Amino acid sequence: MYAPLISTSVTPTDKSPASYWHATHQSESFPSLSLNIDTEYLIIGGGYTGLSAAIALAEAKKNVTLLDANNIGFGCAGRNAGFVLSGSGRLSLAAIEKNFSKRIALGMQREFDDSVALLHQRISQYAMNVDLTKGPYIKLAHNKAQANNLRQNAIRQNLHFGSSIQLLSKSDIDARLDIRGIFGAVETQGACLHPLKLADEYARISTQLGASLYCNTPVSAIVKHHDGYKIATTKGTVFAQNVIIASNAYTPKIFHKAVDNRQFPVQSSILVTPPLTPEQQKLTGLTSPMSFMDTRMMKYYYRVLPDGWLLFGGRGAVRGENANSKTNQQRLYHAMATMFPALKPLGIDYFWSGWVSVSLDSMPRIFTHDEGRLGYAMGYCGSGVAFAAYAGQQLVKRMLDSDSVDTSLPLYQSPLPRYPFAACRRLALRGLYKWAKIAQA
């Protein structure tokens, strides 16, 4: 599998994963770029960030071209679990308040909530078919200390941030689910969708609004040229007045100084079981669309799909070539079967992995250089179904009129911090996984 820490680029020959999403949806294809072109805005990356930026620019009547090295949704956008989360990065509102201030935490909450609102608004405005399902979203504590943490944070969020989070004791959970190793939980209303359909719907809307999309067109270099940029691809050259880098964790190792060594691509893997039988549904309590995340440092996340299959995700392999290894599959399956013993005989129907973009300080960034003519948004740390599209839109707003976003928020204040000792990132990750295994045992 493509490995961004060592590979020079995603290529058109890299295969999309054999995922449940690809098995249940046929994506539209787009031509590759074969000529030299001029464009006002060039977007690199056809995931949610790039496609949403294309929609925002096309809505503002700008001339916009988007290039993807492979296909629309080749990156995380076509591989994720489809949880619609009000949040991004790895910091809770309580942590943001502690690290910054209450005003900043409230500002960030507004951004997170606006990202979910934007998704719903576009679904309705553009009649998007994304298999949206609503149901409980339950955050599960994997030990007593985390149960207490969840409880305290929920009480604080309900009191100070106007949230309506329900507290669930261990016995509340036991009454609803046959799940092992859980010590308490909190519940909110959740929503999930088909991530690849979402990417395709964004592509449909952006082209309908006038954006030009080209696939199988890897960008190999971005250089300053007169008062714009000259962008090299395998076949054509693009002369752009403005550039948006929306390649997220799939950004090649050396690409542009604005993003090089400023995010850490980390793999997350997903398995999908065959559909649960009515008896297995009854035994486990996994009876209808619902979604879960736990409190481990290396979180497990799972959801019941609309047709009764169980999707279960967690940390992936350190190296790209081990993405689909037996060990990696068995580790995840073992975790699922340990939590839900009734599902032990099920087996795996689909298994795939993708690269998540982790920022050094757990905070995503929406940032511009060159007086607003080159921008990027990335570092969502695995929470981007709603937020990446919002970030794409906010980046466009910032590039069109820098006063239109609240640049006092840490999202906009500074560039993604550079990783010290970037060459040692994989070694550090291996150490972290070993430590987490011991700490969580």
Ligand SMILES: Cc1cc2nc3c(=O)[nH]c(=O)nc-3n(C[C@H](O)[C@H](O)[C@H](O)COP(=O)(O)OP(=O)(O)OC[C@H]3O[C@@H](n4cnc5c(N)ncnc54)[C@H](O)[C@@H]3O)c2cc1C
């Ligand atoms: C397994 C997994 C599960 C996840 N689950 C969830 C979830 O349930 N909920 C949630 O909120 N988030 C989830 N996420 C995170 C979420 O999917 C991402 O944050 C989001 O999709 C990021 O979108 P993006 O457009 O920024 O990047 P991507 O979708 O990764 O798109 C980047 C694109 O850039 C292209 N590209 C890269 N380099 C070049 C180049 N040189 N030239 C041209 N194109 C290039 C790639 O081909 C790719 O298509 C998950 C991620 C993974 C991997």
